[in-house]
Amino acid sequence: xxxxxxxxxxxxxxxxxxxxxxxxxxxxxxxxxxxxxxxxxxxxxxxxxxxxxxxxxxxxxxxxxxxxxxxxxxxxxxxxxxxxxxxxxxxxxxxxxxxxxxxxxxxxxxxxxxxxxxxxxxxxxxxxxxxxxxxxxxxxxxxxxxxxxxxxxxxxxxxxxxxxxxxxxxxxxxxxxxxxxxxxxxxxxxxxxxxxxxxxxxxxxxxxxxxxxxxxxxxxxxxxxxxxxxxxxxxxxxxxxxxxxxxxxxxxxxxxxxxxxxxxxxxxxxxxxxxxxxxxxxxxxxxxxxxxxxxxxxxxxxxxxxxxxxxxxxxxxxxxxxxxxxxxxxxxxxxxxxxxxxxxxxxxxxxxxxxxxxxxxxxxxxxxxxxxxxxxxxxxxxxxxxxxxxxxxxxxxxxxxxxxxxxxxxxxxxxxxxxxxxxxxxxxxxxxxxxxxxxxxxxxxxxxxxxxxxxxxxxxxxxxxxxxxxxxxxxxxxxxxxxxxxxxxxxxxxxxxxxxxxxxxxxxxxxxxxxxxxxxxxxxxxxxxxxxxxxxxxxxxxxxxxxxxxxxxxxxxxxxxxxxxxxxxxxxxxxxxxxxxxxxxxxxxxxxxxxxxxxxxxxxxxxxxxxxxxxxxxxxxxxxxxxxxxxxxxxxxxxxxxxxxxxxxxxxxxxxxx
Numbered sequence: 001x002x003x004x005x006x007x008x009x010x011x012x013x014x015x016x017x018x019x020x021x022x023x024x025x026x027x028x029x030x031x032x033x034x035x036x037x038x039x040x041x042x043x044x045x046x047x048x049x050x051x052x053x054x055x056x057x058x059x060x061x062x063x064x065x066x067x068x069x070x071x072x073x074x075x076x077x078x079x080x081x082x083x084x085x086x087x088x089x090x091x092x093x094x095x096x097x098x099x100x101x102x103x104x105x106x107x108x109x110x111x112x113x114x115x116x117x118x119x120x121x122x123x124x125x126x127x128x129x130x131x132x133x134x135x136x137x138x139x140x141x142x143x144x145x146x147x148x149x150x151x152x153x154x155x156x157x158x159x160x161x162x163x164x165x166x167x168x169x170x171x172x173x174x175x176x177x178x179x180x181x182x183x184x185x186x187x188x189x190x191x192x193x194x195x196x197x198x199x200x201x202x203x204x205x206x207x208x209x210x211x212x213x214x215x216x217x218x219x220x221x222x223x224x225x226x227x228x229x230x231x232x233x234x235x236x237x238x239x240x241x242x243x244x245x246x247x248x249x250x251x252x253x254x255x256x257x258x259x260x261x262x263x264x265x266x267x268x269x270x271x272x273x274x275x276x277x278x279x280x281x282x283x284x285x286x287x288x289x290x291x292x293x294x295x296x297x298x299x300x301x302x303x304x305x306x307x308x309x310x311x312x313x314x315x316x317x318x319x320x321x322x323x324x325x326x327x328x329x330x331x332x333x334x335x336x337x338x339x340x341x342x343x344x345x346x347x348x349x350x351x352x353x354x355x356x357x358x359x360x361x362x363x364x365x366x367x368x369x370x371x372x373x374x375x376x377x378x379x380x381x382x383x384x385x386x387x388x389x390x391x392x393x394x395x396x397x398x399x400x401x402x403x404x405x406x407x408x409x410x411x412x413x414x415x416x417x418x419x420x421x422x423x424x425x426x427x428x429x430x431x432x433x434x435x436x437x438x439x440x441x442x443x444x445x446x447x448x449x450x451x452x453x454x455x456x457x458x459x460x461x462x463x464x465x466x467x468x469x470x471x472x473x474x475x476x477x478x479x480x481x482x483x484x485x486x487x488x489x490x491x492x493x494x495x496x497x498x499x500x501x502x503x504x505x506x507x508x509x510x511x512x513x514x515x516x517x518x519x520x521x522x523x524x525x526x527x528x529x530x531x532x533x534x535x536x537x538x539x540x541x542x543x544x545x546x547x548x549x550x551x552x553x554x555x556x557x558x559x560x561x562x563x564x565x566x567x568x569x570x571x572x573x574x575x576x577x578x579x580x581x582x583x584x585x586x587x588x589x590x591x592x593x594x595x596x597x598x599x600x601x602x603x604x605x606x607x608x609x610x611x612x613x614x615x616x617x618x619x620x621x622x623x624x625x626x627x628x629x630x631x632x633x634x635x636x637x638x639x640x641x642x643x644x645x646x647x648x649x650x651x652x653x654x655x656x657x658x
Contacts, residue, residue, distance in 0.1 A: 005096045011051040022238050023051055029237050030054040030099075032119040034137055036083035037061065038217055039071035039153055039225045040125020041090075046226040047123070047233060048091040048098060054173075055091070056115055058103035059083040066516050070153075070219045107133060121236055123229055123294075124150040129213040131176060131184045138163060138170030148237050151229040153221030155198030157253030158228050159262075160244075161191075162236075167245040172266035182211050187268050190276055195260035197253035215392045220254060228252070249585040270604055306374050307336055307397070308651060313370040313412045315648045318568060319359035320349060320586070321481040322393040322493055322646040326363050327656040339362065339656055340391040348473040348601055351590050352387060354561045358632065360391060361565020368566075369573070371397055372406040376498065382559065391558050411576040416645045418581035419499030419535065421542030422637030431578055435547075435636075439567050442552055446625055449545035457585075458540025459633075463614055465536045466585040471602050475515055484509045487644040496644035499539065504530050539583065544637035546585065554628040564631040581639040589633050592618045596628065 011023055018026070029052050033040050036059035044057060061083050067074035073086040084102040091098055107115050116122070122141050126134050141148040145165040152159045163170050171177075174191045176184045190196070202208070207216045217532050228250070233478045235241050244250065247267055252348040264270045268277065307330050319325060329337040340360040342353030350356050377400040383392045426449060427435075436445050448457050468474040486494035495505050508531060511517045521527030540546070549568060555561055575582050592615035594601045602608060 007051070007095070008096060012097065014051060018234070018238070025053045025238060026234070027053040029120045030056065030118050031233065032056040032058075032115060032122045033125050034058045034115070034122075034133070035125030035127060035130075036073065037067065037127060038070040038222045038498070039151065039229075041083065042222050042226040043123050043125050043229055044087050044091055045072055045094065046096045046230045050230055050234065051095075052233075052237075053095075053097070054099035054101075054118075056101045056103065056119060057084050057087065058107045058115060059087075060104065060106035070217050070222050072222075080424060083450040100357055104650055107137065109136055112136060116144055116146060119146055122146050122148040123233065124148065128152070128188070128215070129181070129185060131181065131188065135171065135176055141477040142169045149229050149232050149236075150192070151225035151232075152192045153217060153225050154251075155201065155253060156218050156220045156224075156255040157198060158221060158224040159193040159249065159251040160228050160232065161246050161249045162232055162243055164236075164243065164245040167246055168267070170246075173246045173264075177269040179569045181213075185213075186277060186280055190273060190280060191264070191268050192249075192278070193251050194249075194262045194264050194273065195251045196276075197251055197256055197258055197260060201255055211224050214386055224252065224254060227383065234376045249542040267533065305330075305333060306376075307333065310367060310376075310397075311336070311651055311654070312371045313409070314363055314367040315651065315654060316413050316415070317359065317363040317366040318415070318417075318572065318584075319362070320355045320584075321347075321359070322489065322491060322648075323347075323356070323359070324491065324649055324654070325356040325359055325482075326654070328651070328654050332383060335394070338367075338393040338395060340393070342389050344389070347477050348471070349477060349586070349590055351593055351599070351601075354555070355586065355590070357391065357561035358557050358565035358568060360393075361562035361566075361567075362569035362572075364395070364562065365566035365569040366412060369406045369408055369569075370412065372403050373402065375399055375403050375408050377403055382562070388558060391562070397604045408570070408577060411573045414557075414641070415572055416581075416642050417497070417643045418639050419497065419539065419583050420639070420642070421539050422544065422581055422635070422639035424542055425544060425638060427544045427580075427636070431580070434578060435571060435574055438570045440547060440570075442563065443631070444550050444552075444569050445546040445571075446550050446622065446630075447545050448547070448621070453621075454541050454543065454546060457546045458537050458613065460588055460617055460621060461536040461540050461585055462532050462561050463610075463617075464591060466528050466606055467591060467611060468587055468615070469531065470522050471604065471607055472515060473602050475518055476510070479512055482512070488647050490647045490649050493646055494644050497642060497646065499535050500531060501534065504534060539635065542637075543635040544580070546633065546635045548622060548625075548630050549632040550625055551629045551631050554626070555631055562633070568632050575636055579638065580636050581641070582634055582636045585633045585635060588614065588618045589627070589630055591615065592627055 007027065014023055031047055031052055031053060033043050036044065036057055040059065044055060062080050063071070063074045063078045063083060063086065065079065073083060073090060078086045082104055084104050088100045088102055091100060102109065103115060124134070138148055141163065146164060148163045150161050174187055176187055185335040185340060209215070232243060235243050247264045250259065251262060264273055267273065267617050286428055309327055323343055325341050325343065327339045329339060331337060342356035343350045344353045364380050371378045376397040379396045383394065432447065435461045439445060448454065481492050482495055483489040483492040484495045487496045488494055495509060498505065500508065511527065518527065549564065549571065551564065555564060572582055592613045595612050595615040
């Protein structure tokens with residue numbers, strides 16, 4: 001039995017928020033929408049579900065795959081079809097009685113009169129960069145006395161401006177005039193959102209390119225735009241409640257859970273706006289000529305071959321102090337050589353090169369994981385009879401239809417170090433089980449998760465930190481690996497990622513300019529106290545747990561440490577997949593091994609004696625597990641992603657001729 005459409009029944013659930021008489025008023029209204037893309041299409045469908053009876057819609061474009069992330073009509077079945085045609089069908093499927101007049105060639109100065117004939121309200125859905133036609137459209141609304149709404153999708157929120165008859169016009173507010181396109185884009189963006197709520201969480205500013213008419217977008221913003229614009233449309237069409245008109249506006253951002261009521265008398269000619277425009281221009285100038293450490297995109301050019309794409313991911317493997325102890329040699333399209341090296345000759349932390357070998361293992365595991373996205377099986381063979389200081393590996397790839405893309409791939413670039421305090425909620429049994437499964441059979445995870453265990457571990461880290469902050473040998477390392485006044489660094493650790501508060505960071509930057517300053521502060525001003533509290537004691541307590549990767553047998557060879565690195569990377573990527581953050585805590589293991597092996601690491605006898613005491617404390621903490629089998633140590637927990645981090649050298653800079 002075929003269903004029959006009944007308008008009153010279809011929109012009966014609106015009644016209560018509107019009266020039956022008001023619903024009939026909406027039924028008799030006509031709304032014009034120019035643009036059927038990200039916001040225009042969802043505007044039409046939302047207003048159709050509100051019960052508006054007639055529309056004029058315009059768009060000259062067809063659907064393509066790049067529209068899928070945000071446009072209501074974009075599906076595989078609509079690819080290549082005109083947007084006005086698809087959206088008209090969707091609206092008529094909601095309300096078969098709806099009256100839609102389509103303008104499939106878009107709008108311009110020649111058909112604006114027809115487009116606005118009999119129209120009660122205009123809702124803007126034009127592309128952000130369609131400035132000329134937008135100016136003409138809003139000017140026509142002002143001349144014809146038609147209310148106009150623009151709700152802009154910004155980040156994960158919406159900025160609303162209404163232009164009502166007799167009030168401030170679009171041109172009076174935005175002051176676009178005949179300015180260059182890039183200037184118009186800047187004025188339009190800042191005029192829409194004087195509060196600029198969306199800028200705080202833009203993770204890759206290089207994706208905003210006003211000159212090329214390109215910017216990121218989200219479906220959440222488009223949906224919010226439709227809800228806000230439809231609400232304003234209801235109030236305007238039914239003459240209900242107060243409607244804000246420019247220069248008043250609203251900006252709601254769902255990501256930041258904030259709403260701002262904006263007021264810019266004079267629009268973009270307002271002194272505050274003029275200052276904001278000046279600042280924004282300088283900011284965009286920096287984006288147009290970015291420093292090499294501004295974002296994750298630090299390659300000189302995009303990777304071309306499959307091996308280059310694999311290495312472009314693999315280079316994000318972790319390494320101590322971001323040393324990246326590897327270089328790549330591409331032999332052919334299915335073979336490469338990884339030339340490893342260590343830093344034992346100048347880095348006190350790279351004991352016998354083992355930490356570098358662990359890092360190389362993490363790299364090799366990342367290559368293995370990244371290759372799976374291309375359906376490749378990876379074979380890795382270490383070259384024997386080479387010096388331990390330069391471990392070298394032959395890596396080959398072979399197509400295998402059985403290989404599936406590893407689910408850890410998306411987390412290779414997201415994984416990073418979080419040195420700041422984490423949440424103290426315990427890991428769930430499922431989280432612990434998943435992490436334990438990630439290390440395989442050759443390792444087990446020792447958890448230090450009780451409050452008492454965390455306190456003992458935090459105290460141990462606090463005490464070990466005094467060793468590394470008072471050793472001349474460690475000072476030389478710290479001075480060379482920290483990049484000061486930086487949020488990102490390609491080959492060092494930026495100071496903003498260390499975990500200190502800004503004041504202590506600035507002080508440490510000044511102190512570490514010379515060893516004499518370090519000695520003076522350590523001797524007379526308790527110079528190590530503040531950093532140890534911030535970097536070791538507080539984070540040591542503020543976490544879900546500390547963990548230790550325990551090998552079945554004490555590692556002896558390069559291969560044992562490389563395998564540790566491979567295991568560590570799977571553990572770390574699995575933690576990232578679970579939404580957890582991680583920080584290595586290797587100092588106790590390194591200093592205790594110096595003591596255990598009777599190796600010299602400092603000329604300071606007091607430090608050597610203290611290291612012996614701390615080695616005994618570590619043994620007691622890990623008991624009954626022997627400390628000799630502990631291969632990696634760290635803390636883990638739920639926490640925000642670090643806002644500052646080490647990046648990586650580009651593939652071009654990591655290449656060698658062998």
